[in-house]
Amino acid sequence: MKKLEPYPIASALFYIFTILYVVCIGVKLILISVGIEGFWHMHKIWVLILPGFNGLDSLSILIGLVEVSLGSYLVGYIIVPVYNFLTRKKVSEHKIEVKPVILRFKTLFVTLTVYASILLTLCLIYDLFVPSEYQMLSLWKLLIPGFTGLNLMSYIVGLGAIAIYSAYTSFIFSKTLNFFENSELKKNNNNTVQKIKVLEETKSTGVRKKYSSKYFGIAAGIFFAILFILIAINMFFSGEDYIVFIKPFIPFFNSVNALNIIGGITVSFLWGWFLGYFFLNVYHWFDKRFNSN
Template sequence: MKRLEPYPVAVSLFFIFTIFYGICISIGLILADSGSNSIWQMHKIWLLFLPGFNGLDSLSILIGLLEVSVGSYAFGYITVPIYNYLLRDKFKKNSYQSKLIYLRFKSLFLSFAVFLILVFTLCVVYDILMPPQYSMIKIWEILLPGFKSLNFYSYLLGIVEIIIYSAYTALIISGTLNYFEKSKNAEIS
């Protein structure tokens, strides 16, 4: 078993969370300008997790960006040593040898795609079986552009969009982790 290094994990988390935060805030600002801010409530999640974030004003956005950035590094530098400490017995049994962690895009993409397609299919079946007031169609209309109602065309469109989202997410995660793992290993060598 390989001992993890905190730097590649922390930097990967930094890029992932910062990009996610930026996308969420951008969508919130665009929808607020168009008067459709009632359908995008992601900033309410940031209100819960980021102490200095108070809404979609400039100062709150900058404070939130700082907190997401510092929090990503803190999470990586706190959890990786804890992980290494909890598995210290396994490290002693095996000789420690520095190896690259290589996260395969294909494996990550297929994992995301299969999981999300199964969840989406279960949710569509739920929507078909449950009364309209409990339907998740509003969520699908927001998350999956072009999804209009519970029909076969919308279901196929949702599957295609989930595949695209899965590929995009797998590319970001595997690309950033593999890049920073290679650069960290080059520093060690």
């Protein structure tokens, strides 16, 4: 069992969310300047989850940038210690290895692409059979530029967007985490021959069996619960109605009150645990097949 360090994870989250924030806002401002409306809605993602971001004015954008930057590190320093606490007995029962755990771009990219594509397919099938108030179309229109409805073209656009998101996330995570892993290796190993041998051994091990799917699911559940809390806070203080984005995942949520908040946090955590648990299992499955040697 491998103990996680908060700083590399927090740094990767910082790069992912900060760059995404800049792209979402920057592209929207460019499109507005050339008179294109109704295509790009990704800036509204940040309206949902950032208490200080409420528009495209300079002050709001600056406050949002600070919140994204600090929030990324804060999430990393909340989730990783919780994961380490849950796995503390397993870590202590096993000899802690010096060799790094390499996160391969190919494995992570394929896992994210396949997993997210399956989820998109299931969600769109679900939307075909449920009333409009429980459909996820509003969420897809935010996350996927060019997504217009339940049709084949939107589905193809969605798959393309998933591939782009997966490549972007995989590149940053793999580069950032591997950089810190190898830096730690160089710090702890002065023997060049031993270092080379360890790196060669690592090529065939990857992250297989190094992380617990169950506890990774709990960490993902905490992340989802934090997102829900941020949305609920925004709804409470701004008076905006974001129920259309929440109801597909939490059907009973119809207003911001104590009972709905408690229930929403619980259901959000369960969603995160479910998605995180199966994601890591899928990752281990691909990792085993790509690196069978």
